[in-house]
Amino acid sequence: MLRTGGTRLAAPALRRLLGERAQPGLAAAGARAYHERVVDHYNNPRNVGSFDKDDPNVGTGLVGAPACGDVMKLQIRVDEGTGKIVDACFKTFGCGSAIASSSVATEWVKGKQMEEVVTIKNTEIAKHLSLPPVKLHCSMLAEDAIKAAVKDYEAKKAKLGDGPAEKAAEA
Amino acid sequence: MALARRLLPLFLRRGGPLPRLTPARALSTAALPADAPAADEDDDAITIKGVRISGRPLYMDMQATTPVDPRVLDAMLPFYLSQYGNPHSRTHLYGWESDAAVETARAQVASLVGADPREIFFTSGATECNNIAVKGAMHFYRDRRRHVITTQTEHKCVLDSCRHLQQEGFDVTYLPVRPDGLVDLAQLRDAIRPDTGLVSVMAVNNEIGVVQPLEEIGRLCRETGVHFHTDAAQALGKIPIDVNQMGIGLMSLSAHKIYGPKGVGALYLRRRPRIRVEPQMSGGGQERGIRSGTVPTPLVVGFGAACEIASREMDYDERRVSALQRRLLDGIRARVDDVVINGSMEHRYSGNLNLSFAYVEGESLLMGLKEVAVSSGSACTSASLEPSYVLRALGVDEDMAHTSIRFGIGRFTTEAEVDRATELTVHQVLKLREMSPLYEMAKAGIDIKSIQWSQH
Known part of the structure; x- marks a missing residue:
């Protein structure tokens, strides 16, 4: 009996039955499951890469610490005239949720004004990715990374402000 | 008793020394328990915890537990x-x-x-x-x-x-x-x-x-x-x-x-x-x-x-397992640099290979290694977000303690499984390093320890 049961498991009908029985259990036991969006961003991360951090139009945010198991680097390229973020990229050392959070962050900041992106809240990222409580810090890190990138860009501009930009205005 | 008569010959039927491994394979893959993950109909893919795996993962977590030897089950x-x-x-x-x-x-x-x-x-x-x-x-x-x-x-x-x-x-x-x-x-x-x-x-x-x-x-x-x-x-x-x-x-x-x-x-x-x-x-x-x-x-x-x-086969198992351990380590080291072995290599049971892959976080590596059942040396997966206390006791840096994976090799592990695990691990480590800001810095010659990290 057991023997035939074993071979019959492979039959589609029984498998379907098993599947239907297993599904509700899965949903209930899925407390530690990754949301499909996290898996998608982990498997196909958007905008991985680096810009030249010395480029005056690039802002770089580097947050987290290796000892904590998460480091995020998020970079934005800003159009000087309009203040719009034309491109963004990231590199992340961290768990799947951290990678997904930063991947989402780069998607969300692209094409937006800088004033707009600093209002992105970690809760929105966490909600989008259905992060469990223990992974909330990943979304906070992503929020920090966006703010740090914008701050870095503004600091760069302020520094250069005494330089070519103002000189050009004076002339 | 009818059950016993039909069941026992199945397990008792065994050939020479080589087919010994076959029943174990069959047992570990075919005998799905009732609450096993749902298998898709069209292929052997399994979807569990939101992750799609193309078949049952190969098992390399022999420190957690081992399959029952068919001869043990016979007894x-x-x-x-x-x-x-x-x-x-x-x-x-x-x-x-x-x-x-x-x-x-x-x-x-x-x-x-x-x-x-x-x-x-x-x-x-x-x-x-x-x-x-x-x-x-x-x-x-x-x-x-x-x-x-x-x-x-x-x-x-x-x-x-x-x-x-x-x-x-x-x-x-x-x-x-x-x-x-x-x-x-x-x-x-x-x-x-x-x-x-x-x-x-x-x-x-x-x-x-x-x-x-x-x-x-x-x-x-x-x-x-x-x-x-x-x-x-x-x-x-x-x-x-x-x-x-x-x-x-x-x-x-x-x-x-x-x-x-x-x-x-x-x-x-x-x-x-x-x-x-x-x-x-x-x-x-x-x-x-x-x-x-x-x-x-x-x-x-x-x-x-x-x-x-075990008393009869300890020597044989030890020779096989240590050869497989060597194969795994050499295979990974041939294509990935900055791999650190945690713990003494000299005084070690060879069925255990605990490796740290610098600049790659262990949990994300595990997530990409869904087709290999291994365990992270770090306790991240148990939701504590703390690296392993064992590695900490060895004085492993916290960042390296976050990057460890434990490979367990046992009596029924095959060369093909080791090769597949090597392939998947190498692929995933290289992919994650491509994505790692720490690896980028290290390659640019920046000492990661010299940076003032914002602890959070």
């Missing part, structure tokens, strides 16, 4: 189906035959560790053994002995038992280990006090696989008159153990780490000189009152059979 089945008597029944054949089987198993376990069968007490597993050994021994000798010595890299159940003793007013010394994971004998000698009742040092570490110098520790304990307890759950059947040569007084053993069934273990308690423990459970006084409760005959028989097989 067990009659005791489920026809000889199901309670071994403590004294009035009929069913009881007598079960009792005889239990005593045979006791002798098989004892023989593997060079003990007398009367020194073996069956329990539910190594955790229970550790509890009886650590708490039971200290409770028994509480009048004169108030101090326990253990190491920082022990299994949680030993550490937790010690913590419990501390709450009761006992003193506990948690010895640090050297960077290679081994106990410093001089430090151990210094830690022993006149009122030390127990030294508990595990034989083979579950996370990093290092083998402690049992013989030296045993000698030291004998000289100082302190009982020596060792948790040998990961060592039994894998490295030679001789309780007399190693001066072991108490020892915890487990069946499911050596291709036996889950739910059974054994405590070794020396008779000469006699070591006594206070039972942790009240009941009918089975197992000479050390561990009350009906002895589970089929499990115990399986444990005995597993020990018997």
